[in-house]
Amino acid sequence: MEAKITLKIFFSVYLRNYFIPTLLIILVINSLSRWYPKIFSFENSFFKYGCLLVAIYILYSTFKISSQAVYSVNFRREIFDLKRETDGEVKLLSRYNNYSNYLEENKLRLDIYKSFSPIPIVVFSLGILIKWDLNKLSLYFENILNFKLELNSIIGGVIFLLGIWYIISYSKCWAYHKNLLRRYAEVKTAYESLKIKEK
Helix, strand or coil, rough: CCCCCCHHHHHHHHHHHHHHHHHHHHHHHHHHHHCCCCCCCCCCCCHHHCCCCCCHHHHHHHHHHHHHHHHHHHHHHHHHHHCCCCHHHHHHHHHHHHHHHHHHHHHHHHHHHHHCCHHHHHHHHHHHHHHHCHHHHHHHHHHHCCCCHHHHHHHHHHHHHHHHHHHHHHHHHHHHHHHHHHHHHHHHHHHHHHHHHCC
């Protein structure tokens, strides 16, 4: 019988992968709302829709990781069945090589995320903001938001959005890497156990 995503699996995946980032986002929003009450308020439609988009993204990512967890359960059953087949060794070797390649690709992705720690992101965003004509940018935001933004508000907003993106993307990539490592280990173990049996 094939495993399926349940509410229990979904909730446990959320707690393991996104509870702390969500808590950090809420704490940052809470502290920023004291400094910039006009910007970080649900009366501001851009902030409201921004929060909604972040929530949808977190729920979608949780669903993706949940589906990977369910896939892992079904994957173990499939590996068990492959060990019983006559050409199981060839199929397991093929999977072993595939997962080895996937791991190398994802390690590179994780290294890229590590190189983009929050400090270079802040320096990069400050460099872009300093080069722009900030008076035109302030007028542009004033027309959209119906109130004037100061330079530190713009910088704070950009840094906040980049921080949210970094936290969520890195945790998602790390969760995917953990799943890959697990599957790689399972395929390797199954392949090696078949090799031992043949001897």
